[in-house]
Amino acid sequence: MSERREARRADAYRKIxxxxxxxxxxxxxxxxxxxxxxxxxxxxxxxxxxxxxxFARRGAKEFLK
Incomplete structure (x- = not known):
């Protein structure tokens, strides 16, 4: 897979x-x-x-739910 395609895939995944x-x-x-x-x-x-x-404490707490 080309570097450009991999970068686009990583970008799309991050947005998701x-x-x-x-x-x-x-x-x-x-x-x-x-x-x-x-x-x-x-x-x-x-x-x-x-x-x-x-913010980090509150976020971590939410991930545990």
Whole structure:
């Protein structure tokens, strides 16, 4: 398989994974503009290491359900 094809496949797989996270978080029905705003806000807030750690704890807890 060519490197380009493998990179495209990996990119598609990653997007599928990210979409699954959106569904797991219960955000699939949210309008795209609000979802993007939420993600941008979260990314900005996660620059604070304490906030990033809290996000990680909450996410890990959800994966155990």
């Amino acid at each position: 994974q990210l979409g699954g996270l959106i569904v797991k978080a219960g955000l699939a029905g949210m309008p795209s503009d609000k979802l993007l705003g939420l993600l941008i806000d979260g990314a900005e807030r996660a620059r604070d290491p304490a906030v990033a750690e809290e």
